Amino acid sequence: MLSNKGSQIRPSSTLAIDAKAKQMQVDGIDVVGFGAGEPDFDTPDHIKEAAIKAIEEGFTKYTPASGVLQLKEAICRKLEEDNGLHYESDQIVISNGAKHSLMNVFQAILNPGEEVIIPAPYWISYSEMVKMADGIPVIVKPHKENNLKVVLEQLEAAVTPRTKAIIINSPSNPSGMLYHREELQEIAEFAVRHNLFVVSDEIYEKLIYGDEEHVSIASLGQDIYERTIVVNGVSKSYSMTGWRIGYTASSREVAKLMGNIQSHATSNPNSIAQRAAIAALTGPQEPLKVMKEAFNERRIYMYNRIKAMPYLELLEPKGAFYVFVDVSALFGKSCRGETIRSAADLARLLLEQVQVAVVPCEDFAYETHIRLSYAISMENIRKGLDRLEAFLKEIE
The missing domain is CATH 3.90.1150.10 (Aspartate Aminotransferase, domain 1)
Structure with a gap:
């Protein structure tokens, strides 16, 4: 069976x-x-060239399970400059795509039967990942008049003693909606009040249009910073979907757990793709x-x-x-x-x-x-x- x-x-x-x-x-x-x-x-030429150079230099062996220091440092600089977030390299875990990062997150924070609030519409893998980690997805459907964004009253109605986390995806797949600073502040206060993790999927942060701005919920105060696990990667922003490089930024405690889990599940992310990701983050942004x-x-x-x-x-x-x-x-x-x-x-x-x-x-x-x-x-x-x-x- x-x-x-x-x-x-x-x-x-x-x-x-x-x-x-x-x-x-x-x-x-x-x-x-x-x-x-x-x-x-x-994929931009300078990124491909960095990968070719990595191959030519023999950078084709195992790396540390949670990723190379140079890429972690580049991610830390990116988070500081773009999001106003300060992390050290030991708070970063580099994985085989942001989807893998999310799997690591749920494996690290969930115990059997614990719940994760998922605002709908949501990327279809969220609920399946939660179930694979023995958690229970709790779906909350926003109203159209709120531009398909969850509001505080709905979150308060969904929370139970078993709730462990809430997922925020901004900008959203599939709706394209964006949570503004004031909306994120309410969610942050809710998470702190109920002692929840916030899993902040920011993979589309570079693809925002008009006068809108991306705000990372982790930047809204020390209390929410400590509870937030930022998930991001290079796939969407740099047209690197097949390179499979994602990352998380979190507390050291959570990062250590995720690194341990990853070391047994997949070992390190692709060495060549890590070199390419360094070029993506530090090279020309044109x-x-x-x-x-x-x-x-x-x-x-x-x-x-x-x-x-x-x-x-x-x-x-x-x-x-x-x-x-x-x-x-x-x-x-x-x-x-x-x-x-x-x-x-x-x-x-x-x-x-x-x-x-x-x-x-x-x-x-x-x-x-x-x-x-x-x-x-x-x-x-x-x-x-x-x-x-x-x-x-x-x-x-």
């Missing part, structure tokens, strides 16, 4: 839809894929600005196009590279003889009938929504939205 716990872990629907779309493309079908959770830009400008142009275009389409509702995303679209007005309607009963039905029909791949968001705790990424070319965005619009015109 196989593991009961393992059998309860759901597969990633985002990866599943992306895999199906890619297989159709391999089969020669012209699919526009809006499922991408990674930038479509290449490629990031170019990428961000392109994303912003696509964001504005997608938001305005979708906003004008019938049956669809959305809030303007402030960060990341996703639009989160309410499609519930389509439920019960039909297209080409097939009835749409859910976002999953809609996603299937879009892929089969007009070759557009979107992500249905039931696994994000919003069965009424789909997610579209604008981390694809403007040409494909236009083509895909033209197809979506044509599909909607056939709705009966």
Whole structure:
């Protein structure tokens, strides 16, 4: 008999839809894929060159399990300069991507049966990671009038004596919403009052648009700093998804535990990718600005196009590279003889009938929504939205 716990872990629907779309493309079908959770830009040249140099110099052996000192020091400088946070190198743990960092976090802080508050909509892996660490995910659904951001009254209603932590993802995947300083201050006071950890997923912090600013909740006072575990990485900001470098910044006690766990689970993160990450953090930042400008142009275009389409509702995303679209007005309607009963039905029909791949968001705790990424070319965005619009015109 196989593991009961393992059998309860759901597969990633985002990866599943992306895999199906890619297989159709391999089969020669012209699919526009809006499922991408990674930038479509290449990794900047100076980062690739640093990796090549590492190989040529023979930097291909084991490193310390929690990462090399030079990269930890670069991360400390980044946190100080960008976020106003002071950490020493022994508070940093470098892992095989931010997803691995999050796994380390939950393994380090949770005991069986302890609860983690997860504001929805949330990245689908959060709840599964909590369960894999023998914790219990407690989902809190914000109201649309609060821009899909959780408020204090909801948190107070969700907290119990078993609550151990709350996850904050700002900017958010999938909604693109951003928590402002005043909102984070309320959450910080709530966490301190109930003696909770805050797991602050800041992987999209460099992808914020307009006059908005990123605020790390850990910067709002010593009490919350001591309770916060900052999770970040180089994958989204520097188009390094496949390099698999993420990191945490936390108290020394938590960092030591995570380092111990990682030493047995995976040993060290990739040595060559660590050298590349140093180049990313300390080298020219111009490629990031170019990428961000392109994303912003696509964001504005997608938001305005979708906003004008019938049956669809959305809030303007402030960060990341996703639009989160309410499609519930389509439920019960039909297209080409097939009835749409859910976002999953809609996603299937879009892929089969007009070759557009979107992500249905039931696994994000919003069965009424789909997610579209604008981390694809403007040409494909236009083509895909033209197809979506044509599909909607056939709705009966």
